[in-house]
Amino acid sequence: EAGVVQSPRYKIIEKKQPVAFWCNPISGHNTLYWYLQNLGQGPELLIRYENEEAVDDSQLPKDRFSAERLKGVDSTLKIQPAELGDSAVYLCASSLGRAGDEQFFGPGTRLTVL
Amino acid sequence: GQQLNQSPQSMFIQEGEDVSMNCTSSSIFNTWLWYKQDPGEGPVLLIALYKAGELTSNGRLTAQFGITRKDSFLNISASIPSDVGIYFCAGQLSYIPTFGRGTSLIVHP
Numbered sequence: 001e002a003g004v005v006q007s008p009r010y011k012i013i014e015k016k017q018p019v020a021f022w023c024n025p026i027s028g029h030n031t032l033y034w035y036l037q038n039l040g041q042g043p044e045l046l047i048r049y050e051n052e053e054a055v056d057d058s059q060l061p062k063d064r065f066s067a068e069r070l071k072g073v074d075s076t077l078k079i080q081p082a083e084l085g086d087s088a089v090y091l092c093a094s095s096l097g098r099a100g101d102e103q104f105f106g107p108g109t110r111l112t113v114l
Numbered sequence: 115g116q117q118l119n120q121s122p123q124s125m126f127i128q129e130g131e132d133v134s135m136n137c138t139s140s141s142i143f144n145t146w147l148w149y150k151q152d153p154g155e156g157p158v159l160l161i162a163l164y165k166a167g168e169l170t171s172n173g174r175l176t177a178q179f180g181i182t183r184k185d186s187f188l189n190i191s192a193s194i195p196s197d198v199g200i201y202f203c204a205g206q207l208s209y210i211p212t213f214g215r216g217t218s219l220i221v222h223p
Contacts, residue, residue, distance in 0.1 A: 004156070031209070042117055042202050042213025043157065056210065091156050099208040100145055100164075105156025 002026070004106035006092050012112045018080035021109045025073065025094030032069060033103060034077050035091040043091050043105075049075065050097060079111075087113045120203050120214030127193055128222050135201060135217040136187040143205030143212075146179050146186040151200045151216070160201075161188070193221050 005024040013019050025032050030051050035043035046065065048056040051072035060067065064083070069075040079086055089108040095101040119138045127133060137146070145164055149157035161172050163179035163186060170177055176189045186203055200218050204211035 009154075033210075041215055042204070044117075044213070045210050048209060093156070100206070102159050102162070103211070105158070107155050 004092055004094055004104055006090075006106035006109055008109055009107060010110050010112075012114065013082055014114050015084055016081040018078065019082050019111060020079075021077045021090050021092075021111075023075045023077070023092030023106060025075070025092070026104055028096070029094035029104075030072070030097035031095045031101070032075050033093040033095075034067060034075070035093065035105075037089040037091055037108070039088070046077070046090075082111075082113045084113050087111055118203055118205060118212060118214035120217055122217060123215070124218040124220070126220045126222065129193060129195060131193055133190040133193055133197070133219060134187060135203075136185065137203030137205075137214050138185040139205050139212075140184070141205065141212075142183045143207055144183070145206040145211075146177070147204040147206060147211055148175075148177050148186070148188045149202045149204065149213075151202060153199075157202055190219075193219075195221050195223055197221050 007022050032049040034046040036046050037043045047060045047067050049069045052069050067077045089110050091108045092106045093103040095103045147162050148160045151157040161177040166183045167181050168179040174191045198221050200216045202216045203214040
């Protein structure tokens with residue numbers, strides 16, 4: 001069974017440019033998560049989807065970040081415009097959808113903003 | 115955002131040695147989780163603990179859920195080179211885990 005797929009794996013952009021990340025969760029997983037992981041830190045939640053509905057987005061900086069999961073499967077996370085401090089790893093995870101279900105993480109997208 | 119207190123920050127050990135790391139929080143959690151993250155990969159769940167006082171083993175790994183529900187430890191026995199990586203604890207109430215800052219483990223052959 002394929003795991004969580006993320007692309008691109010690496011992205012280097014100049015500040016003020018837009019950037020988008022894509023995630024394909026494990027088949028059948030209703031819940032999808034986007035996390036931010038800074039160097040030397042653990043992951044921090046940005047947004048959680050249950051099917052196509054964003055149910056927890058309190059940590060998402062909405063002035064520049066946006067996310068969508070239109071058909072309740074794939075998801076994209078966008079930053080516009082990117083700032084130097086956005087350099088980090090962006091992790092996607094999915095789970096079956098019940099509280100306490102194991103989350104399976106993708107390999108992440110490493111973003112470098114110059 | 116909140117991060118749990120995880121220690122030690124890093125460990126350098128010889129192959130065959132035992133390892134112990136712990137995690138504390140000012141908040142109570144219903145679940146404690148231990149993950150391992152290899153370079154360039156996402157975290158992978160090692161052990162999940164669901165009850166206060168619970169002691170669970172997974173091969174050479176043993177973890178315990180503290181009685182107060184505010185702490186947990188992870189032990190690795192007889193370490194091997196492939197144990198190298200970053201270990202994260204996480205406390206969870208319902209859907210969202212709160213992670214520690216990680217313990218970086220290096221095992222010398």
